[in-house]
Amino acid sequence: MPASDPRSHARAILEAALAAVDPALALKTALRREGDLLRLGGEVLDLAGFDRIIAVGAGKAGAPMAQALEEVLGERLTAGRVVVKDGHAAPTRVVEMLEASHPVPDRRGVEAGAKLAELLAGADEHTLILCLLSGGGSALMVAPAPGISLNDKQRATSLLLACGADIAEINAVRKHLSTVKGGGLARLASPARVISLIVSDVVGDRLDVIASGPTVGDGSTWAQVGDIFDRYGLWEKLPIPVRERARAGLAGQLPDTPKPGEQWFARVSNLVIASNRQALTAASEKARGLGYRPLILSSTIEGETREVARVHAALAQEVRASGHPLAAPCCLISGGETTVTLGERPGKGGRNQEFALAAALDIAGLEGVLVVSAGSDGTDGPTDAAGAWADGQTVARAASRGLKARDFLARHDAYGFFAPLGDLIITGPTRTNVMDVRLVLLGG
Amino acid sequence: MPASDPRSHARAILEAALAAVDPALALKTALRREGDLLRLGGEVLDLAGFDRIIAVGAGKAGAPMAQALEEVLGERLTAGRVVVKDGHAAPTRVVEMLEASHPVPDRRGVEAGAKLAELLAGADEHTLILCLLSGGGSALMVAPAPGISLNDKQRATSLLLACGADIAEINAVRKHLSTVKGGGLARLASPARVISLIVSDVVGDRLDVIASGPTVGDGSTWAQVGDIFDRYGLWEKLPIPVRERARAGLAGQLPDTPKPGEQWFARVSNLVIASNRQALTAASEKARGLGYRPLILSSTIEGETREVARVHAALAQEVRASGHPLAAPCCLISGGETTVTLGERPGKGGRNQEFALAAALDIAGLEGVLVVSAGSDGTDGPTDAAGAWADGQTVARAASRGLKARDFLARHDAYGFFAPLGDLIITGPTRTNVMDVRLVLLGG
Numbered sequence: 001m002p003a004s005d006p007r008s009h010a011r012a013i014l015e016a017a018l019a020a021v022d023p024a025l026a027l028k029t030a031l032r033r034e035g036d037l038l039r040l041g042g043e044v045l046d047l048a049g050f051d052r053i054i055a056v057g058a059g060k061a062g063a064p065m066a067q068a069l070e071e072v073l074g075e076r077l078t079a080g081r082v083v084v085k086d087g088h089a090a091p092t093r094v095v096e097m098l099e100a101s102h103p104v105p106d107r108r109g110v111e112a113g114a115k116l117a118e119l120l121a122g123a124d125e126h127t128l129i130l131c132l133l134s135g136g137g138s139a140l141m142v143a144p145a146p147g148i149s150l151n152d153k154q155r156a157t158s159l160l161l162a163c164g165a166d167i168a169e170i171n172a173v174r175k176h177l178s179t180v181k182g183g184g185l186a187r188l189a190s191p192a193r194v195i196s197l198i199v200s201d202v203v204g205d206r207l208d209v210i211a212s213g214p215t216v217g218d219g220s221t222w223a224q225v226g227d228i229f230d231r232y233g234l235w236e237k238l239p240i241p242v243r244e245r246a247r248a249g250l251a252g253q254l255p256d257t258p259k260p261g262e263q264w265f266a267r268v269s270n271l272v273i274a275s276n277r278q279a280l281t282a283a284s285e286k287a288r289g290l291g292y293r294p295l296i297l298s299s300t301i302e303g304e305t306r307e308v309a310r311v312h313a314a315l316a317q318e319v320r321a322s323g324h325p326l327a328a329p330c331c332l333i334s335g336g337e338t339t340v341t342l343g344e345r346p347g348k349g350g351r352n353q354e355f356a357l358a359a360a361l362d363i364a365g366l367e368g369v370l371v372v373s374a375g376s377d378g379t380d381g382p383t384d385a386a387g388a389w390a391d392g393q394t395v396a397r398a399a400s401r402g403l404k405a406r407d408f409l410a411r412h413d414a415y416g417f418f419a420p421l422g423d424l425i426i427t428g429p430t431r432t433n434v435m436d437v438r439l440v441l442l443g444g
Numbered sequence: 445m446p447a448s449d450p451r452s453h454a455r456a457i458l459e460a461a462l463a464a465v466d467p468a469l470a471l472k473t474a475l476r477r478e479g480d481l482l483r484l485g486g487e488v489l490d491l492a493g494f495d496r497i498i499a500v501g502a503g504k505a506g507a508p509m510a511q512a513l514e515e516v517l518g519e520r521l522t523a524g525r526v527v528v529k530d531g532h533a534a535p536t537r538v539v540e541m542l543e544a545s546h547p548v549p550d551r552r553g554v555e556a557g558a559k560l561a562e563l564l565a566g567a568d569e570h571t572l573i574l575c576l577l578s579g580g581g582s583a584l585m586v587a588p589a590p591g592i593s594l595n596d597k598q599r600a601t602s603l604l605l606a607c608g609a610d611i612a613e614i615n616a617v618r619k620h621l622s623t624v625k626g627g628g629l630a631r632l633a634s635p636a637r638v639i640s641l642i643v644s645d646v647v648g649d650r651l652d653v654i655a656s657g658p659t660v661g662d663g664s665t666w667a668q669v670g671d672i673f674d675r676y677g678l679w680e681k682l683p684i685p686v687r688e689r690a691r692a693g694l695a696g697q698l699p700d701t702p703k704p705g706e707q708w709f710a711r712v713s714n715l716v717i718a719s720n721r722q723a724l725t726a727a728s729e730k731a732r733g734l735g736y737r738p739l740i741l742s743s744t745i746e747g748e749t750r751e752v753a754r755v756h757a758a759l760a761q762e763v764r765a766s767g768h769p770l771a772a773p774c775c776l777i778s779g780g781e782t783t784v785t786l787g788e789r790p791g792k793g794g795r796n797q798e799f800a801l802a803a804a805l806d807i808a809g810l811e812g813v814l815v816v817s818a819g820s821d822g823t824d825g826p827t828d829a830a831g832a833w834a835d836g837q838t839v840a841r842a843a844s845r846g847l848k849a850r851d852f853l854a855r856h857d858a859y860g861f862f863a864p865l866g867d868l869i870i871t872g873p874t875r876t877n878v879m880d881v882r883l884v885l886l887g888g
Contacts, residue, residue, distance in 0.1 A: 204761065277766055295769050298755075298762035307751030311742075314780060317648065318742035322721055325739050325769065336758060 006370040006441050007389065013286045013331065013439055014374060018427075020282030021376060021434045023061035023134065023199050024068035026274035030197060031072050038072075040195065041271055047076055050193070051126040055080030055095050056116045056185070058141035059134030059211055060377065061199045061274075063090035063097060064431050069130060069197075070094055081119050082132055083112040083140040088431065105142045110150050113143030113180060120185070123192035125267075131185065131194060135201030135377075135433040137211025143179040145245060152239040153177050163232040172220035173228060175212065175257050176249060177242060182208070182218030183258030186268050189215075194268040200275040201433040203300045203336050207270050215268050217260030222249035275299070276335040276434045279376060283437060287331035292441065294331045301336035305351045306358035306409065308338050309371075312440055313362030316369045319442050328368070329444035337435040340381075340412060347413020350381025352436055353388045353424070357414040359440075360390035361405050367392055368443035374425050377433035383415050385424040387436075397421065450814040450885050451833065457730045457775065457883055458818060462871075464726030465820060465878045467505035467578065467643050468512035470718035474641060477516050484639065485715055491520055494637070495570040499524030499539050500560045500629070502585035503578030503655055504821065505643045505718075507534035507541060508875050513574060513641075514538055525563050526576055527556040527584040532875065549583045554594050557587030557624060564629070567636035569711075575629065575638060579645030579821075579877040581655025587623040589689060596683040597621050607676040616664035617672060619656065619701050620693065621686060626652070626662030627702030630712050633659075638712040644719040645877040647744045647780050651714050659712050661704030666693035719743070720779040720878045723820060727881060731775035736885065738775045745780035749795045750802035750853065752782050753815075756884055757806030760813045763886050772812070773888035781879040784825075784856060791857020794825025796880055797832045797868070801858040803884075804834035805849050811836055812887035818869050821877035827859050829868040831880075841865065 019025065031040050038045040047053065053076055055069055062084040070077055070093050080095030089097040100109035123129060144153050156177065160170045175182030186194055196215040198207070207216045225246055229235050235243060248254045258264045277299040284294035297315075301308060315332055318324050325332075338351050349357075355373040363369050374380070374387030395405045398421055408417035418424045463469065475484050482489040491497065497520055499513055506528040514521055514537050524539030533541040544553035567573060588597050600621065604614045619626030630638055640659040642651070651660045669690055673679050679687060692698045702708045721743040728738035741759075745752060759776055762768050769776075782795050793801075799817040807813050818824070818831030839849045842865055852861035862868045 204765075280768075296762070296766075297769050298758040299766070300761045301755055301758040303751040303754035303758075304748065307747040308755055310747035311745055311752055311755045314742040314745040317744045318740070321648075322740075322743070324724075325741050 006443055009290050009292070010370055010372045010389070010439055010441050012290065013283045014372065014437060016286035017279040017283040017437045018376060018430055018432070021199070021274040021279045021432050022064070023274060023432050024064040026199065027065050027068040027197055028072060030271060030273040031069070033072050041269070043269070045128070047128070049126070050128040052078040053128045053130065054078055054119060054123070055082065055130045055132060056119060057132030058083040058137035059132070059199065060085050060088060060102070060136040061134035061432050062132055063088055065132040065134065065197065065199070066092050066095040066097070069132065079119060081116050083109065083116070085136055085140060100140045102136045102139045105139045105150060107150065109140055109142040110144065113141050116141060117143060117179065117188055120188045123189050125191045127192035129189045129192045129194045131196040131215055133196055133211040133214065134199035135211070138181065141180060143184070145177050145179055147241050148177050148245060149241070152241050155239050156242050159234055159237055160232070163234065165228060165232060169228045171209070171212065172224050175218050175220060176222065176225050177245065178212070180214045181212035182220070183213065183216055183264060185214030187258045187264045190264045191267065196268070196270045198270060198272045199432060199434065200272050201435055203302055203435065205272050205275050215270055217262060217265055218257035219260065220257065222246070222256050226250045274432060274434055279434050279437055280333050280335050283333050283439065287333070292329045292331040293326050294333060295326055297332060297334040299335040301334050301338065303338055305338040305340050305354045309355045309358035310362050312371065312438065313359045316363055316366060316371070316440050316442060320366060320369070328442040330442050332440040334438045335435060342412055347408070347411045347416050348383060349412050349414035350375065350383055350385070352380040353383070353385060353414035353418055354409070354412060355438060356388035356390040357405060357409050357417055360394040361409065363390070363392050364395040365392055370441040371439070372425070372441070373436060373438040374427070375436050376430060378427040378430040384426060385415065386427045387425045388414065388418040389423045389425065394421070394423065450887055453734050454814055454816045454833070454883055454885050456734065457727045458816065458881060460730035461723040461727040461881045462820060462874055462876070465643070465718040465723045465876050466508070467718060467876050468508040470643065471509050471512040471641055472516060474715060474717040475516050485713070487713070489572070491572070493570070494572040496522040497572045497574065498522055498563060498567070499526065499574045499576060500563060501576030502527040502581035503576070503643065504529050504532060504546070504580040505578035505876050506576055507532055509576040509578065509641065509643070510536050510539040510541070513576065523563060525560050527553065527560070529580055529584060544584045546580045546583045549586045549594060551594065553584055553586040554588065557585050560585060561587060561623065561632055564632045567633050569635045571636035573633045573636045573638045575640040575659055577640055577655040577658065578643035579654070582625065585624060587628070589621050589623055591685050592621050592689060593685070596685050599683050600686050603678055603681055604676070607678065609672060609676060613672045615653070615656065616668050619662050619664060620666065620669050621689065622656070624658045625656035626664070627657065627660055627708060629658035631702045631708045634708045635711065640712070640714045642714060642716045643876060643878065644716050645879055647746055647879065649716050649719050659714055661706060661709055662701035663704065664701065666690070666700050670694045718876060718878055723878050723881055724777050724779050727777050727883065731777070736773045736775040737770050738777060739770055741776055741778040743779040745778050745782065747782055749782040749784050749798045753799045753802035754806050756815065756882065757803045760807055760810060760815070760884050760886060764810060764813070772886040774886050776884040778882045779880060786856055791852070791855045791860050792827060793856050793858035794819065794827055794829070796824040797827070797829060797858035797862055798853070798856060799882060800832035800834040801849060801853050801861055804838040805853065807834070807836050808839040809836055814885040815883070816869070816885070817880060817882040818871070819880050820874060822871040822874040828870060829859065830871045831869045832858065832862040833867045833869065838865070838867065
């Protein structure tokens with residue numbers, strides 16, 4: 001039976017969730033070496049068959065992944081280059097750490113892309129490439145196609161955003177302007193054996209979306225790119241090199257992006273080693289161990305944060321009223337990544353803090369319920385918090401200090417609401433990112 | 445194991461849900477007579493102790509409730525008057541059916557209120573009053589306080605709406621301007637024995653909210669009414685009789701609304717005989733009988749419809765991906781009442797149809813999933829449909845006819861989307877209302 005301190009339980013459950021997606025631990029769990037044998041997934045690789053083993057990669061989790069890979073491969077690792085976000089580097093023995101700007105790419109990202117490509121240039125069938133991918137990889141490893149500048153790419157993306165193109169359309173164009181995105185890295189590495197180890201920060205773990213899918217075939221085509229430019233009337237507005245590349249692509253003078261099933265992917269494996277679902281599963285196991293009946297709702301929850309929070313609160317209400325969807329003590333668990341539509345002059349906050357604030361309003365007065373929402377990367381919006389806690393007394397406790405929950409929610413100022421209450425969750429950067437984890441804990 | 449026709453299963457589950465909240469059946473289940481003994485809830489009443497048994501009531505389910513009551517009480521029913529919505533009357537033997545306008549009250553509603561009060565006037569301790577309440581009762585049974593006209597009340601309500609007062613504030617004012625709302629009917633009936641039989645159309649089955657709580661103590665006060673008029677600067681704008689009544693109330697010259705625990709309620713029982721939760725429970729049992737694992741998520745789900753739909757779709761995705769929150773074949777069940785925030789020049793639809801349309805987009809391509817949302821009253825928004833069906837092929841099937849789901853959703857034209865597909869659910873008026881029922885059916 002859960003004891004009287006739900007917060008310490010929630011903290012333990014959250015820690016278990018984060019531990020399960022720690023990039024270094026996840027890599028060492030996914031990749032086990034016994035002498036010359038490397039076990040990964042259901043596969044066994046004989047390292048003796050390779051002359052060179054090279055690590056490449058990009059993403060916010062690059063440093064701990066590189067460190068763990070060095071630990072697993074020891075002296076067998078020949079070389080490596082991994083791009084990480086500024087300030088995210090860490091000491092490595094063989095792998096060269098490159099830093100670049102995120103989320104807006106810079107010249108160092110382009111240089112890093114070139115350095116990675118250089119490392120892949122000599123790859124042959126006796127080369128094993130281990131590709132370490134995580135969230136942010138797309139902005140950190142930039143490799144514009146020949147003749148295209150970083151500015152050209154950014155200008156094209158801005159135009160697409162401004163005309164209301166959807167994310168699938170934007171990605172189709174970007175993959176056609178890049179040397180590494182959309183399977184490009186696999187093509188560069190071919191005919192080497194390529195194993196991508198992936199920390200997923202994408203809803204549904206879509207391999208073609210995580211870090212723009214450098215080792216996954218691209219389903220989009222030059223014809224679609226042309227249609228997109230037609231549909232939004234962009235041809236005349238595009239930078240000249242982009243326009244000329246698209247025209248050449250449409251005329252069949254340039255190869256299309258690597259397609260699923262093409263030879264580039266014959267020796268490529270993609271392995272998700274850490275995901276939101278893994279975090280939720282670990283949370284579920286920990287909750288059970290603490291005496292709560294766990295229920296994983298979904299790892300793919302998107303949508304407007306405050307509305308998603310209301311649904312979670314309604315489930316909490318129902319547990320108390322009728323024992324559905326399951327009887328207390330229980331722990332409802334969900335993941336994914338919601339959005340916040342900001343109005344004019346919004347306050348300070350993030351989607352996890354806003355989730356907790358919106359839930360607080362709907363569970364006000366309910367006994368023995370604790371709601372927690374936290375970003376697995378330790379950063380929620382432009383704040384130093386990962387998320388926040390809320391319970392049935394939060395709204396009243398705030399009101400007694402003159403803080404009106406509904407007003408703070410209306411102006412998206414969840415940080416301003418929770419900070420004076422001491423109810424922010426502060427973890428610092430976790431160096432992983434598998435989106436968000438939300439818990440609704442109901443005591444017995 | 446569920447067979448190959450999920451629609452017929454969903455239809456059967458929906459029918460079971462509606463049957464469980466049929467007002468006549470529900471009344472006959474809740475109220476059982478054996479000679480002079482009347483069993484209700486855990487109580488037994490000896491009818492021999494009463495000289496007169498009188499039915500009063502208001503609401504859209506008034507007619508079937510009155511018919512069922514006549515059936516149960518037979519010759520023992522002395523008299524009755526029940527107000528129903530125009531066109532909702534039905535043949536009765538003893539109970540007089542009164543019709544009035546809904547949702548905007550009219551003069552007939554005021555006359556009906558007076559006729560009900562007249563019937564209660566002679567009630568004494570040997571009178572048993574059965575009060576039949578259901579959704580719409582508040583607009584149908586109107587009894588402005590002495591000196592206040594229907595126009596005065598409506599003007600006050602409009603002013604409150606216009607200045608952004610919330611529903612609790614509006615209700616506090618309205619209860620203070622009425623003779624029957626907020627416990628007023630119980631006061632009129634006192635010292636009779638009063639039993640309210642209630643079909644709940646309110647999230648969380650709040651007795652003080654259903655039909656404005658005519659037999660439930662009111663927690664709001666004249667002081668709060670004064671605060672509300674202060675806060676929104678309404679004193680000078682209110683109709684003179686409303687202003688004078690409020691001033692008299694604040695000065696202690698008028699009694700406040702009946703308060704919980706006061707003598708008026710000593711012989712009052714309130715019994716919810718049909719609710720959203722009962723509908724969901726019946727749906728759950730039927731789903732189990734058809735071979736699906738059922739899971740009731742919550743009967744109290746509110747929020748913006750399209751976002752709530754996304755959460756449901758995310759759960760369906762997760763069932764397919766990982767067997768959470770439970771393994772297929774399964775049936776996720778939810779209820780409550782969501783809202784739709786309309787933009788300019790919206791199309792035709794209702795919250796249930798919009799739910800199905802928004803869900804269709806998020807489950808597009810998913811195999812063996814069927815989403816159903818229907819209003820239990822058979823009416824969804826200003827349409828002739830109760831709701832709509834959607835499955836993983838809906839969006840593609842529509843696209844092949846030139847109907848782009850995202851565009852229809854953007855302009856809130858769910859009826860225009862589903863009508864040509866033949867995917868509207870048309871039940872006709874059901875004469876009950878326990879809000880909405882949603883099903884997500886996942887085949888094995």
